[in-house]
Amino acid sequence: MLLDAQALYGGYGGMDILNGCSVAVDSDQIAVIVGPNGAGKSTAMKAVFGLLKVREGTVTFAGDEITNARPESLVRRGMAYVPQERNVFPNLTVHENLEMGAFVRSDDLSESLDRVYGLFPAMAEKRKQPAGELSGGQRQMVAIGRALMVEPKLLLLDEPTAGLSPRVMDEIFERIIAINATGVGILMVEQNAKQALAIAHRGYVLATGRNRFTDTGAALLANQEVAQSFLGG
Numbered sequence: 198m199l200l201d202a203q204a205l206y207g208g209y210g211g212m213d214i215l216n217g218c219s220v221a222v223d224s225d226q227i228a229v230i231v232g233p234n235g236a237g238k239s240t241a242m243k244a245v246f247g248l249l250k251v252r253e254g255t256v257t258f259a260g261d262e263i264t265n266a267r268p269e270s271l272v273r274r275g276m277a278y279v280p281q282e283r284n285v286f287p288n289l290t291v292h293e294n295l296e297m298g299a300f301v302r303s304d305d306l307s308e309s310l311d312r313v314y315g316l317f318p319a320m321a322e323k324r325k326q327p328a329g330e331l332s333g334g335q336r337q338m339v340a341i342g343r344a345l346m347v348e349p350k351l352l353l354l355d356e357p358t359a360g361l362s363p364r365v366m367d368e369i370f371e372r373i374i375a376i377n378a379t380g381v382g383i384l385m386v387e388q389n390a391k392q393a394l395a396i397a398h399r400g401y402v403l404a405t406g407r408n409r410f411t412d413t414g415a416a417l418l419a420n421q422e423v424a425q426s427f428l429g430g
């Protein structure tokens with residue numbers, strides 16, 4: 198397993214937000230976390246990426262235990278994270294955003310830049326434009342592209358399609374599938390739960406920091422209880 202987070206507990210102060218949740222994903226897989234607002238989905242991602250202290254539980258990545266390792270060391274190991282909010286530098290150009298993504302690298306970036314522009318051709322056209330001037334969908338593409346600049350093994354995406362039109366959402370999911378096809382494991386949180394589970398090899402329904410349901414995306418979609426309680430019928 199590329200990433201295996203087991204029985205995580207932790208929170209922001211005295212109180213735990215994560216109450217034993219577990220998530221995992223392999224290199225050739227897309228794993229999707231869904232669940233109500235406040236369930237702890239973003240918190241679980243932060244725990245994996247070293248942004249939240251894990252009080253109990255373990256995270257292993259590419260064979261090593263990395264529980265509570267610092268984000269920068271995780272980036273160097275091949276983990277990249279796109280947060281739910283403020284995930285681009287609005288005053289920097291698209292190109293500068295991509296260069297910033299490679300902050301841990303000191304080698305030649307041209308191959309990675311070519312790959313990102315190949316994946317998101319619209320970004321190549323807008324490379325000199327400030328990211329803050331782009332549409333929401335294009336900003337998400339910049340954010341994902343920025344994360345890809347470290348050539349990660351695992352990409353963590355927190356609500357990459359939030360607030361986007363169905364057409365743009367489909368486009369983002371298509372690119373995520375294409376990224377995964379190059380051998381990058383994907384762990385993502387999604388509010389567009391049905392559409393996301395449809396492309397998920399592994400699915401997790403999180404509620405109050407616990408796994409309520411864990412199965413393949415297809416099985417969760419077919420589960421009536423999941424559909425009624427968490428997917429709007």
Ligand SMILES: Nc1ncnc2c1ncn2[C@@H]1O[C@H](COP(=O)(O)OP(=O)(O)OP(=O)(O)O)[C@@H](O)[C@H]1O
Pocket residue numbers: 209214232233234235236237238239240241281
């Ligand atoms: N920085 C923080 N400090 C204190 N409490 C926080 C912080 N961030 C989140 N919380 C609380 O932790 C709980 C879980 O929040 P989290 O952001 O993980 O939920 P989520 O499942 O991602 O929700 P959403 O669907 O709204 O993004 C919520 O009760 C939230 O208020």
Ligand SMILES: [Mg+2]
Pocket residue numbers: 238239240281355386
């Ligand atoms: Mg969230």
